[in-house]
Each structure stands twice: as structure tokens, then as C-alpha cells.
Amino acid sequence: xxxxxxxxxxxxxxxxxxxxxxxxxxxxxxxxxxxxxxxxxxxxxxxxxxxxxxxxxxxxxxxxxxxxxxxxxxxxxxxxxxxxxxxxxxxxxxxxxxxxxxxxxxxxx
Amino acid sequence: xxxxxxxxxxxxxxxxxxxxxxxxxxxxxxxxxxxxxxxxxxxxxxxxxxxxxxxxxxxxxxxxxxxxxxxxxxxxxxxxxxxxxxxxxxxxxxxxxxxxxxxxxxxxxxxxxxxxxxxxxxxxxxxxxxxxxxxxxxxxxxxxxxxxxxxxxxxxxxxxxxxxxxxxxxxxxxxxxxxxxxxxxxxxxxxxxxxxxxxxxxxxxxxxxxxxxxxxxxxxxxxxxxxxxxxxxxxxxxxxxxxxxxxxxxxxxxxxxxxxxx
Numbered sequence: 001x002x003x004x005x006x007x008x009x010x011x012x013x014x015x016x017x018x019x020x021x022x023x024x025x026x027x028x029x030x031x032x033x034x035x036x037x038x039x040x041x042x043x044x045x046x047x048x049x050x051x052x053x054x055x056x057x058x059x060x061x062x063x064x065x066x067x068x069x070x071x072x073x074x075x076x077x078x079x080x081x082x083x084x085x086x087x088x089x090x091x092x093x094x095x096x097x098x099x100x101x102x103x104x105x106x107x108x109x
Numbered sequence: 110x111x112x113x114x115x116x117x118x119x120x121x122x123x124x125x126x127x128x129x130x131x132x133x134x135x136x137x138x139x140x141x142x143x144x145x146x147x148x149x150x151x152x153x154x155x156x157x158x159x160x161x162x163x164x165x166x167x168x169x170x171x172x173x174x175x176x177x178x179x180x181x182x183x184x185x186x187x188x189x190x191x192x193x194x195x196x197x198x199x200x201x202x203x204x205x206x207x208x209x210x211x212x213x214x215x216x217x218x219x220x221x222x223x224x225x226x227x228x229x230x231x232x233x234x235x236x237x238x239x240x241x242x243x244x245x246x247x248x249x250x251x252x253x254x255x256x257x258x259x260x261x262x263x264x265x266x267x268x269x270x271x272x273x274x275x276x277x278x279x280x281x282x283x284x285x286x287x288x289x290x291x292x293x294x295x296x297x298x299x300x301x302x303x304x305x306x307x308x309x310x311x312x313x314x315x316x317x318x319x320x321x322x323x324x325x326x327x328x329x330x331x332x333x334x335x336x337x338x339x340x341x342x343x344x345x346x347x348x349x350x351x352x353x354x355x356x357x358x359x360x361x362x363x364x365x366x367x368x369x370x371x
Binding site: 021022023032033034035037038039041042045053054063064065066067 | 322323325326328329330332333334338341342343344345346349352353355356357359
């Protein structure tokens, strides 16, 4: 598991029930925009994340609909376990994570 | 096919100034299963070419507008000149400018037509611009031929009518380009800017069944970014395209297989 994956999980665990779109997750995880989709795709593929299209009419809103992501119940559990395993403090709900001490990680995407 | 052969082909295409073709070819090559380890390189080359093209596109209309202004001045100068020598010099300048302008228009037209592969982008503004550019391009090719033949024409013939016509053409084009420039600023402000080339290349690198989803997802994110952020976003999306493709293809291990370096 890579550092970006851990940062994404940690950011989403801050508010596990909340749906976030790509740019929002980037901001919460302190990652650069445009870098997050491989991580999200992989987490979604393994069932850790669920996603859906925003329920709006693009013509009325004047913008394209967003893709929203949320941790699945199983994904939240496994994310907590993964973060604990590498000794990253799991954030308390409703609070953004603060400068964690993250060991160097290798493997996975 | 080796990477060297691939690179040579891309270079030939690029040197032939067919950068759109080079990018398309790089994408096809990047999708070639036999290439394996060369895929990342192909993506990088496609990114470099796409980046150059995107930058060109941002300036090409400005360049065409500036050249049209130059051409108006050159033709006015030719028209106003009483001496053959001065007129010849002005005509030569106009011929060079017209050639550059024809090329800029060609690029601009190619860019506009290319944008139409994105659904819902075939907006009226683009179609108007396409029509105007195509018409201007045809006129300028005619102008170019006329200017090229100028030295062989009868010097005593009154060229005022021809030059007046050419100058009016150049002036009309300059106005047309100004009008479309103002239109594109308005479109940007509404977040309706077309998807950058690099992002489209990145989408085309994904498995076909996923392309629609990511095209829409990227478009939604681009709409939220300011113009200065879009280039970097597009560059990162393209850089991560192969990684995303692997993630979608499911060739990776589950995310909770964690190894910690000691």
C-alpha cells in the first residue's frame, strides 16, 4: 500500500459516512489534484469504496455532475485495520488529520 | 516492436508536423500488449507531444490574429506605395505573413475540429469559428497564390483593386478572430472550456468500457479548476493514466497487503 493510498483512507475515515468527490478527497488528503484516480479505482475495485454519480441535471446546474466516493462499511473497517497496522493514527470522526508520523511504505499501488 | 522503432515512428510523425497523428499513434502503441515495458514511455511521449500541442493551441488564435493585423499593414503599405521597389518589398512581406497566417489558421481549424470529439462540445461558437476559419483559410490560400504570382504580373496593371480586396479580407479575418477570442473568454468564465488534449489522451489509454465514466469525471473536476491549474491537473492525469489502467484491469494485489520498510 502506497502513501497516497494511506492518506486517502485516513482522509475518508475522518468522516466515513460522508461522500466526497475527487478534488475534495485530494484536498483532504493533501494530495495534488489529478493524482488520486488510480488510488480510488483500486480501492473501489476491492470493495473498500463505493461511488455514484451526483444526482443533478448538468444543464440546470451549469456544470458536469461529479462522481462521489464513500467508504463502504467493510472498507472503513479494513482501512482502520490497515492504518493501525502501519501505526498511523486513525482520525477521530469530523476532524481532519494532523501531520502523522508515517513510516516508509512499499508495495501495491 | 521495440521501443526504439516506436520512438522512431513517433519522431517521424512529429517531424512531419502531424502532431495530432503522432499522439494518436502513441496512444495506439501504448495500447499494444506486445510493448509491455514500453507502455510507460509511450505515455510519456504522448504527454510531451500533447503538452506541446495544448500550449500551441492556447496561442495559435492569438498568433493568427497578430498575423492578420500584420497582413493588413503590409497590404496597406503595398497599396499606398508609389514606387515599384517599395511595393515589391511590401508584397514580399505580405507573402511571408500570409504563409504564416495560413499555417496558423490551419492549426487553429484543426484544433477546433479536434474538440468536437468530446460530446456536448459541438457548441454553436465552435461551429461558427470552424466555418469562419475554413472560409478564411480558403481565402488566404487564394491570396497566397496571388501574392506568389505577383512578380510575374504586368507591373503597369493597376493592382489597387486586388490589394484593396486582399486588405479587406485580412481586415475581416482580424475582426473575426477578435470576435471569437472574446467568445472563448466568456466560455472559460462559465467553466465550459474544452477538455485539455492531455486528459483526452489519458482517457483513451483506459479500457474502452471505462472511458465514458472517466471522461465525465475529469470534465467535472476540470470545470472546478481555474485555467492556471488545468494544465498541471491534465499533466498529472496523463502521468497516472497507465496506473489507473492497471487498477481498472485488476492486475494488482488487494490494498491491505502492506509492507513496511525497516
